[in-house]
Amino acid sequence: MNRRNACLQLGGLALAAAAPWARAQDPAAFPERPLRIVVPFAPGNTLDTALRQVAEEFKKNTGQPLLIDNKPGGSGIIAAQTVMSAPPDGYTLLLANTSMFTVNPHTFARLPYDPEKNFKPVSNFLGASMVMAVNNSVPANDIKEFVAWAKAHPGKVSFASFTAGNSSHFAGVLLNQRAGIDMVHVPFNGTPPAVTNLVGGQVDAAFLPLLAVKPQVDAGKVKVLAVTSPQRSALMPQVATFREQGYPDLEIYIWAAIAAPAGTPDAVIARLNGEFVKILRSAELKEKWKTMDFETLPSTPQEFTRFAQADSKRWAEAVRISGFKASE
Template identity: 35%
Template sequence: MKGFKRNVIGNAVLATAFCAGTQAWGSTHASDYPTHPLQIIVPSTPGGSVDTLTRVIGKRLSQELKQAVVIVNKPGAGGTIAAEYVQRAAPDGYTFMMGTVASMATNVSLEKNLPYYPPRDFAAVSLVAKQHLVLVTGPKFAAKSVADIIAMAKKHPGKLSFASAGVGSAGHLSGELFKMLAGINLLHVPYKGVSPALIDVINGDVTMTFASTMTALSQVNEGKLHAFAVTSEKRSPTFPNLPTMEEAGVKDFVSTAWYALFAPAHTPPNVVKKISQTVAGIVREDDVKKHLASDGMELVGSTPQELARFDLAEIKKWAAVVKAADLKK
């Protein structure tokens, strides 16, 4: 009988691990948590968008919790190094990760031997922000709309091309999603970074690319790039006159870079809830929104359950794209 009870409890723990974690609360009580500094692991080098976002949120989190929040950069392997570190950390509510669409969704399908599976190995905390992309071409390209691009691609299969910052990057997967949903054949041209990709698009050596809205903004304003549509669900404040890809005729097209807080699986649910609610309040603050607007961030805030559902949906969506394109790193 005792063994049976233990099995029931064990199964319940596994079933709810991803949404909030279910390790015994131990000494981590909501009333006195946190009692020492927290750390947020960033899967990139200092200075980039995800690092800037984490430092802004971390500073306010520190003020709200009245405890230091240390930002630790662990770049490399598309976020895998940072994720592995957090996966193996003690689930005591003092280690978190600013997960990305790569580390927590696309790598599941792209990496052959990924050492973790997000729904099993992490507790979802809060979806913090999204960053949108925009479809752009060089100024001399003849198309005037997304419909024109699709028509040209269908008339000349494989003749049009799209640049990206590398295999598995947001721009690459957005291009593959475009191919899949529009039923067209485009040639992928990977580069080692965003800048060389944009230069060749501007020069007309490559037809198009999906670039972050803030990266493309100045080039579009200067007439060096022609913008067609944004990849978000709603129109972007950065390009308010541009349609979304779906409005432009590509049904179900949504592709965003996103950033979310995760903790090791089995992190106490009271801790997850407290951090989630605190972050949700922070991202609603006008000063925080203004600070991050220059990076094109759309601040979100979510419950742990909402993030868990969102991440699972992203894993499934990008798995279909990776399979259709026959991609593996």
């Protein structure tokens, strides 16, 4: 082989190697293979249903599946590190929640990721409130009765969260601080085990999305004492809000957003944003999510950045007031 042909062949190999990256930056060509979305919860979490509904539409619209990769634990840190170290080509995404982007930075002294530096937002995704549910053996039907019971049993009342260091954990910390009680925190990796242990009586109370416990409430196995939303839930209008019961600091709105690794080309981000926003704006999906007490939150990347920054300020103040810090 002469030198000219060898150079041409090497040049061709280099172009071939670069081709997938070049195509990834072309919004008309992207996506050309399945995408992976890393979720910080175990399978069966209440977000799974919503995410799978979106994945179905994503495949219909793009021809490519959106594969769900569950990476629970570590207050979302495991999932965040998985995505931040992935190639920034748009094929690995993160379903980030409230805690990962706006609570963790204030509760962990050392966080191995930076929400703004290590990720690029694609769109906000979903919003929901939580409820405080208790096992049927708990002799309380509202927050006033629960607080009185907890005060009579200091250090013996427990509450579950769907992972340590997130909003469901922090809700219990706030209630402890505001009501002057001493509930013991019991973290789980996701809502299913938290619900199972609540029903079984291994924990007395839990802060969870309404969808996670509604079947158990309907079956008469657990009770809901309060909701964290500003208004009562249409799915359970008989239950008063925390604000109505004298605890305005427990007005907590949880959300999830879609993000990509930092360095992902803007053209790919724009393409992903267009696909997800189209799905989230559909009237059919909005109606489906209403039955789950979820709200669609389509946004531009810039809108999400402003949203997250405002929410982070709110959590910074809540963390400061409570004095809570996550263990390393």
